[in-house]
Amino acid sequence: xxxxxxxxxxxxxxxxxxxxxxxxxxxxxxxxxxxxxxxxxxxxxxxxxxxxxxxxxxxxxxxxxxxxxxxxxxxxxxxxxxxxxxxxxxxxxxxxxxxxxxxxxxxxxxxxxxxxxxxxxxxxxxxxxxxxxxxxxxxxxxxxxxxxxxxxxxxxxxxxxxxxxxxxxxxxxxxxxxxxxxxxxxxxxxxxxxxxxxxxxxxxxxxxxxxxxxxxxxxxxxxxxxxxxxxxxxxxxxxxxxxxxxxxxxxxxxxxxxxxxxxxxxxxxxxxxxxxxxxxxxxxxxxxxxxxxxxxxxxxxxxxxxxxxxxxxxxxxxxxxxxxxxxxxxxxxxxxxxxxxxxxxxxxxxxxxxxxxxxxxxxxxxxxxxxxxxxxxxxxxxxxxxxxxxxxxxxxxxxxxxxxxxxxxxxxxxxxxxxxxxxxxxxxxxxxxxxxxxxxxxxxxxxxxxxxxxxxxxxxxxxxxxxxxxxxxxxxxxxxxxxxxxxxxxxxxxxxxxxxxxxxxxxxxxxxxxxxxxxxxxxxxxxxxxxxxxxxxxxxxxxxxxxxxxxxxxxxxxxxxxxxxxxxxxxxxxxxxxxxxxxxxxxxxxxxxxxxxxxxxxxxxxxxxxxxxxxxxxxxxxxxxxxxxxxxxxxxxxxxxxxxxxxxxxxxxxxxxxxxxxxxxxxxxxxxxxxxxxx
Numbered sequence: 001x002x003x004x005x006x007x008x009x010x011x012x013x014x015x016x017x018x019x020x021x022x023x024x025x026x027x028x029x030x031x032x033x034x035x036x037x038x039x040x041x042x043x044x045x046x047x048x049x050x051x052x053x054x055x056x057x058x059x060x061x062x063x064x065x066x067x068x069x070x071x072x073x074x075x076x077x078x079x080x081x082x083x084x085x086x087x088x089x090x091x092x093x094x095x096x097x098x099x100x101x102x103x104x105x106x107x108x109x110x111x112x113x114x115x116x117x118x119x120x121x122x123x124x125x126x127x128x129x130x131x132x133x134x135x136x137x138x139x140x141x142x143x144x145x146x147x148x149x150x151x152x153x154x155x156x157x158x159x160x161x162x163x164x165x166x167x168x169x170x171x172x173x174x175x176x177x178x179x180x181x182x183x184x185x186x187x188x189x190x191x192x193x194x195x196x197x198x199x200x201x202x203x204x205x206x207x208x209x210x211x212x213x214x215x216x217x218x219x220x221x222x223x224x225x226x227x228x229x230x231x232x233x234x235x236x237x238x239x240x241x242x243x244x245x246x247x248x249x250x251x252x253x254x255x256x257x258x259x260x261x262x263x264x265x266x267x268x269x270x271x272x273x274x275x276x277x278x279x280x281x282x283x284x285x286x287x288x289x290x291x292x293x294x295x296x297x298x299x300x301x302x303x304x305x306x307x308x309x310x311x312x313x314x315x316x317x318x319x320x321x322x323x324x325x326x327x328x329x330x331x332x333x334x335x336x337x338x339x340x341x342x343x344x345x346x347x348x349x350x351x352x353x354x355x356x357x358x359x360x361x362x363x364x365x366x367x368x369x370x371x372x373x374x375x376x377x378x379x380x381x382x383x384x385x386x387x388x389x390x391x392x393x394x395x396x397x398x399x400x401x402x403x404x405x406x407x408x409x410x411x412x413x414x415x416x417x418x419x420x421x422x423x424x425x426x427x428x429x430x431x432x433x434x435x436x437x438x439x440x441x442x443x444x445x446x447x448x449x450x451x452x453x454x455x456x457x458x459x460x461x462x463x464x465x466x467x468x469x470x471x472x473x474x475x476x477x478x479x480x481x482x483x484x485x486x487x488x489x490x491x492x493x494x495x496x497x498x499x500x501x502x503x504x505x506x507x508x509x510x511x512x513x514x515x516x517x518x519x520x521x522x523x524x525x526x527x528x529x530x531x532x533x534x535x536x537x538x539x540x541x542x543x544x545x546x547x548x549x550x551x552x553x554x555x556x557x558x559x560x561x562x563x564x565x566x567x568x569x570x571x572x573x574x575x576x577x578x579x580x581x582x583x584x585x586x587x588x589x590x591x592x593x594x595x596x597x598x599x600x601x602x603x604x605x606x607x608x609x610x611x612x613x614x615x616x617x618x619x620x621x622x623x624x625x626x627x628x629x630x631x632x633x634x635x636x637x638x639x640x641x642x643x644x645x646x647x648x649x650x651x652x653x654x655x656x657x658x659x660x661x662x663x664x665x666x667x668x669x670x671x672x673x674x675x676x677x678x679x
Contacts (some may be wrong), residue, residue, distance in 0.1 A: 009394035032056060043072060044451035051453055054083050059090035076444055078108035079456070082117065089120070089503050098124050112441075112459035115144070122157070126549040133159045156190070168198050179204065180211040183224060206233045217241055220546065221250040240267050243274075252278045265291060265300035272304060276311065292327070302328060302337040309341060313348055313357045321348060339365065339372050346379060347633065355387035366396065374400060374409040381413070382629070404498045408645040409650040412629060415678040421656035422500055435472040436464060445480055449496040456482040461486075471497045478505040485510070487539030507653045510539035511552065511580050518584045520593035527658070528602075529588060531555075531650035532609070535643070541580050550577040553587025563590050602673055603628050628676055648677075 032052035038045060046069050058484075062083055070080050081675040085100035101117040101124075108114065118141055125134035135158060142154035159174035175191035179202075182188055195202035204212070213228030226245040232238045239262050246255035252274050259271035268291045275284035288308035292301050309324030321344075328341040346361030359380060365373065366380035381396035400413035406421065414421055436442045441463040448457035461480050468477045478493035487510045494505035509515070509530060519526035536554035537543035549556050555563075557574035564572035567589040569582070576582040594605040594613060598620070608616035615637075623634045635641035655662075655670055662670070 024457055031374060040644075044447065045206055047076075047447075048451045048453060050083060051456075054086055057090055059087040062087035075440065078104050078111040078113050078421075079444075081108075081369065082113045085117075085120070089124075094128070110463070112456075112463055115141070126157065126161070129164075131165055135161050148182065152178055152185045152187075155182075156185075156187055159190075159194075163194065168194075172198075172202070175204070176204070176208065177225070180208040181215060182219075183212050183215055183228075184219065204231070206231060210238060213238070213241070215336055217245065218616060220248075233504065236267070240264065240270065243267065247274055247277070250277075265295045265298035268294075269300040269304050269307075272307060276307070281311055281315065284308075289324075292331075296331065302332040302335045304330075306337040306341055310344065313344060318348060318352070336371070339370075341373065343375065344521055346376070346383070350379065350383055350386075353386070355383045358383035359389070359392075360486070365401075374403070374407055377407040378412060378629075379633075399588050402555075404500075406503070406649060406653040408649040412677065415674060417651075418678075421652060421659075422503075433472070435470065435476050436467065439467070442480075445484075446473075449480075449483055454486075457484045458486055461489075461626065465488065468493065471499065475499075475502055475505060479503075482508055491534070491538055503653060503657045507534065507650060508539065509658070511584070514580055514584050516587040520665075522588040523583075523665070524588055524592055524595075525651075525666045527654035527662070527666060528647075528651055528669070529584075529591070530654050531647050532587070532591065532606075534650050535646045539581070542578055550561055550574070551583035551587075552580055553583055553591075555583065555586055555590070560586050561592065563593075566593075595668055600672065600676075601628075601642050602651075602676060603632050603646065606644045607632075607635055607640050610643040611635075611637055616640075 032055055035048050035052045036056075038049070040046075046065060049064060050065040050069070053065060066080065066087075070084075073080055081100050081104050084212075085097045085104075088097040088100065098121060101121045104111060104117045105114060105121075111117075113254050118137055122134050122137040122141065124581075125131075125137060127567075138154045138158045138161070142158070145151050145154070155174055155178050159171050159178070162168075162171035162174060172191065172194055175194050178185070179188050179191045192202045209228045209230075211224045211233035213232055216222075216225035216228060222245040226242060226249070229238050229242045229245065237537055239258060243255045243258040243262070246252075246258065247270065249477055256271060256274045256278070259267045259274060268287060272284045272287035272291075275281070275287060283309045288304035288311075291298070291304045295301055305328045309321050310327065312318075312321035312324060320586055325341040325345040325348075328335075329338045329345075332338050342361060342365055346358045349355070349357040349361055362376045362380040362383060366376040377396050377400050381393045381400070384390075384396065385393035394417075397413040397417055400410050401417055401419055403410035411421070434442070441460040445457045445460040445464070448454070448460065458481070461477065461484065464477055464480070468474045474493045474497050478490045478497075481487075481490035481493065482505060487508050490505055490508060494502040507530070510533065511655065515526055515529050515533070518524075519529050533552050536549075537552050539552065541552050543552070543554065544550055545554055547556065548561075555577055557577065560574060560577055563586050564570075567585055569585065572582075577586075589607060591605065594608045595601075597613065598604040598608065598616070601620075604616055604620050604624075607619060617634055619631075623631050626634065632641060632644050635644065651673070659667075659670070
């Protein structure tokens with residue numbers, strides 16, 4: 001890469017930092033045109049004006065504002081120095097800028113802008129051809145960042161420095177590393193060009209191909225991983241990963257042939273999975289059971305036996321399924337496959353109306369602590385109820401209803417017992433006491449938040465995260481993130497606290513005005529819309545899933561393109577899904593349409609939102625006569641099944657926290673929900 005391009009790349013990277021500020025921010029920024037013309041004289045207002053001048057690259061104006069306020073804002077001296085340095089750079093005063101950046105690093109070593117100062121210093125060193133200093137700074141940055149993309153950029157800059165110095169061995173080593181470890185970046189293939197410039201040919205080693213393949217495999221780039229593995233050492237592990245790539249690409253015959261030639265429990269398991277996908281179920285069962293005989297202690301054996309049992313179960317071969325489920329429980333009692341086997345065993349009896357046997361199957365794990373306890377306990381209660389043991393059912397439901405958290409099963413238990421979801425709604429300001437004391441980061445956060453510069457506020461909140469050890473600290477910090485509109489982090493922090501006070505933070509009402517408007521426009525319960533947004537994106541308007549679902553309500557571009565004309569949106573483009581208004585309009589329209597075609601059935605509509613209306617209809621045709629809780633457990637796709645549970649859990653939580661404030665329509669909606677969920 002040419003030196004000018006390298007400098008440009010560094011400059012573009014710098015634009016992602018504090019100086020350019022807002023395009024990559026996690027919260028909306030002020031309208032700088034209005035801010036700059038404002039006559040407001042508070043310190044926050046004047047700092048916001050400084051911030052906007054910096055964004056607009058009005059360097060002389062930055063110096064003017066700094067002269068007025070810098071002595072009054074000693075507690076954010078690191079930021080003041082940074083803005084001053086950026087302005088000096090913009091005015092061509094590189095030496096002064098460098099001195100200011102160095103002052104930040106010397107006097108504020110733990111500053112949130114320290115990383116930015118290092119980046120800008122590296123840029124100055126590179127432009128002034130002070131290669132040794134630039135190399136030292138980029139090495140420091142590459143070792144400190146958690147971002148794969150930034151690490152690749154820093155390595156690229158290091159490689160270009162070595163190239164400028166004529167050190168081909170060092171430069172080629174760096175670019176070879178980028179090729180092997182960062183295949184996702186656009187400049188990954190530069191190693192080939194570098195070799196060509198020097199009259200050589202880059203021929204990656206088998207070990208480098210393996211490393212590149214492993215990176216692609218972890219990211220789900222099956223085509224790329226397959227190509228890389230084809231030139232890697234043909235070890236058992238590489239051949240197994242190659243087979244998995246072929247399987248993921250639906251190249252089943254090739255995958256089967258490859259797995260058949262590998263002597264390992266993992267390959268044996270994948271051979272069975274491949275046979276399943278080819279519709280050769282009897283052969284798959286034989287492979288799964290043979291692994292148990294050949295290698296009974298392997299972790300893959302438990303997975304294989306469970307697969308075999310599940311296949312027998314689905315083929316309506318209850319005796320064989322029962323035998324295999326019990327074998328998993330007996331031979332692998334502490335593995336998750338044993339829990340799943342116990343569950344399937346109980347569910348198999350429940351669906352056959354063998355309720356006493358279902359109670360027995362569910363009981364051991366229902367009355368013991370551990371993962372999935374609530375699921376076992378709830379269905380123990382339902383089986384006991386069906387078996388005529390009403391006291392036993394009520395006792396189990398009571399145990400569930402005492403849960404300090406609102407979970408799917410504890411919510412169902414409370415609904416069935418007609419208990420209040422919460423004794424009283426949690427107070428809105430239960431986390432208002434400051435548990436961090438006179439922490440400088442907290443003071444900076446509060447100042448930036450009051451000024452409306454949320455991206456800077458969030459930098460300081462991030463510095464507080466490692467210090468948030470107690471429940472009070474986690475809740476208070478969650479409230480700070482909520483204040484700065486970072487709902488995802490706020491939810492994450494509050495989820496870890498078991499108290500009613502955490503619920504308002506764990507279930508926020510983000511984008512409240514828009515949600516209320518579009519909910520009413522499409523006759524939706526706004527709490528249902530909040531629940532979908534929370535579980536789909538955690539209120540991250542820029543969220544993108546692995547399947548390319550986008551925005552707040554995680555709509556696929558294909559679904560959005562089909563829905564847009566029906567919702568009255570002309571000239572719609574998929575990129576607009578990152579607009580909260582557009583995304584909410586289309587998401588609410590689509591959800592209301594699903595509720596309409598499925599007769600207001602919450603569970604079926606949610607399953608359709610996640611898995612698609614066509615497949616949801618087939619599930620209903622098969623199991624539509626079941627009670628709603630039974631129907632949800634019978635959804636064959638684990639993702640869709642868990643999705644419906646999570647949305648219902650969130651919906652109940654929103655009702656518990658904010659139910660007193662509901663309008664009449666949403667109140668009636670919840671009454672309908674109660675009749676459906678607990679007839």
